[in-house]
Amino acid sequence: MMAIHAPEGIARMTQTQTNGATRRTALITGCSSGIGAALARELCRRGLRVYATARRRESLAPLEAEGVIGLALDVDDDASIAAVFEAVARGSGSLDLLVNNAGFSQVGAVIDLTREDLRRQFETNVISPVRVTAAAMPLLRAAAVARGSAVVANVGSIVGLFTTPFAAAYCSSKAAVHSLTDALRMELAPFGIHVVSIQPGGVRSSFGRHAEAALRLPPESLYRPVEKGIRARAQAGQQGAMPAEQFVVPVADALLREPPPRVIRAGTHSRRLPFLKRWLPAATFDAKLVQMFGLDALRDSPRRSP
Numbered sequence: 001m002m003a004i005h006a007p008e009g010i011a012r013m014t015q016t017q018t019n020g021a022t023r024r025t026a027l028i029t030g031c032s033s034g035i036g037a038a039l040a041r042e043l044c045r046r047g048l049r050v051y052a053t054a055r056r057r058e059s060l061a062p063l064e065a066e067g068v069i070g071l072a073l074d075v076d077d078d079a080s081i082a083a084v085f086e087a088v089a090r091g092s093g094s095l096d097l098l099v100n101n102a103g104f105s106q107v108g109a110v111i112d113l114t115r116e117d118l119r120r121q122f123e124t125n126v127i128s129p130v131r132v133t134a135a136a137m138p139l140l141r142a143a144a145v146a147r148g149s150a151v152v153a154n155v156g157s158i159v160g161l162f163t164t165p166f167a168a169a170y171c172s173s174k175a176a177v178h179s180l181t182d183a184l185r186m187e188l189a190p191f192g193i194h195v196v197s198i199q200p201g202g203v204r205s206s207f208g209r210h211a212e213a214a215l216r217l218p219p220e221s222l223y224r225p226v227e228k229g230i231r232a233r234a235q236a237g238q239q240g241a242m243p244a245e246q247f248v249v250p251v252a253d254a255l256l257r258e259p260p261p262r263v264i265r266a267g268t269h270s271r272r273l274p275f276l277k278r279w280l281p282a283a284t285f286d287a288k289l290v291q292m293f294g295l296d297a298l299r300d301s302p303r304r305s306p
C-alpha cells in the first residue's frame with residue numbers, strides 16, 4: 001500500500017479521530033431523493049457513519065429516522081459547503097468517502113438555452129463537485145493517513161459518453177465531469193485518495209420530474225413542432241429504469257473495495273448504449289436518435305427565411 005505522509009495538522013486531527021473511532025465515514029450530496037437517498041441508506045445499513053446532505057434539510061427526515069446524519073447543503077453555495085465540512089470535522093474528524101451526486105438535467109434544444117440555463121447546468125453539475133471536493137480535502141487526507149486511503153466518487157452518466165438531442169447541456173456537463181474525474185484521479189493519487197467515476201444508466205428517481213421542471217421551450221422556438229420529443233427526452237432515462245435501491249448495491253460493493261475500480265457502470269442500458277456508441281457507424285447512431293426524438297418531423301416544415 002502507498003505510504004502517506006501527513007502534514008502536522010492532519011496528523012493531529014487523525015490521532016484524535018482514531019481514538020476508538022473505527023467506523024468509516026461517508027458524505028453524499030443530493031440526498032433528497034433517488035440515487036443519493038438510496039446510497040445513503042445502503043451505506044448506513046453496511047455500518048458506515050453517513051452524512052446525507054440536501055438543500056432542504058426537511059427532505060432528509062426519513063433517512064435521519066434510519067440513523068443517517070442529515071445536513072443542509074446547497075452545492076452551489078461556498079458558504080454552505082464550508083459549513084458542512086466544519087460540521088463533519090467536529091463530528092468525525094475525517095472523511096473516508098465523498099460522493100458528489102447532486103445534479104439535474106437542463107432539457108431543451110441547444111439554441112433555445114439561455115446563458116443562465118447553461119451557467120446553472122454547469123455550476124451544479126461540473127463546478128460544484130470540484131469545489132466540494134476541494135473543501136473536503138483536509139478531511140479526506142486525514143482519512144487517508146488513518147487508514148491508508150480515501151475515496152472520491154463523482155456521479156457522471158452514460159450520456160457523458162454520447163450525446164442525445166434536447167439534453168446537450170446535461171450530456172456535455174457529464175462529459176466534463178468524466179474529464180475532471182480523470183484528472184482528479186491522477187492528481188489525488190499521491191495523497192492516497194482514489195477517484196471513481198460512477199456512470200449510471202437508467203435509474204428510477206425524481207430525475208425526470210426535475211428535468212421536466214427545468215425544460216426550456218420558448219414560445220417562438222423552432223422546435224415547437226417536436227415538443228413531444230423534447231418532453232420525451234426529459235423522461236427518457238426513466239423508461240424501464242432500474243430501482244435506485246437495486247442500483248446502489250453493486251455501487252456500494254465497488255466503492256468499498258480496496259482499491260475501488262476507476263469506473264462503475266450500473267443501471268438500465270449502462271453497458272448496451274456505450275457499446276452501441278462505440279461500434280455502430282456514427283451516422284447510424286445519429287439517425288436512431290433523430291428518429292427517437294421526432295426531429296425528422298422538422299424536415300417537412302417549410303424552410304422559410306427568418
Ligand SMILES: NC(=O)c1ccc[n+]([C@@H]2O[C@H](COP(=O)([O-])OP(=O)(O)OC[C@H]3O[C@@H](n4cnc5c(N)ncnc54)[C@H](OP(=O)(O)O)[C@@H]3O)[C@@H](O)[C@H]2O)c1
Pocket residue numbers: 029030031032033034035036054055056073074075076101102103104105124155156157158199200201202203204205206207208210237238241
Ligand atoms: N436517474 C438516472 O437515470 C441517472 C442517470 C445517469 C446519471 N444520473 C445522475 O445521478 C445523480 C442523482 O440523480 P437522481 O437520478 O437521483 O435524480 P434526483 O432524484 O432528481 O436527485 C437529484 C438530487 O440532486 C439534488 N440537487 C440538485 N441541485 C442541487 C444543488 N444545487 N445543491 C444540492 N443538491 C442539489 C436534488 O435536490 P433537490 O431536491 O433540492 O432538487 C436531488 O437531491 C445526478 O447527478 C444525475 O445526473 C442519474
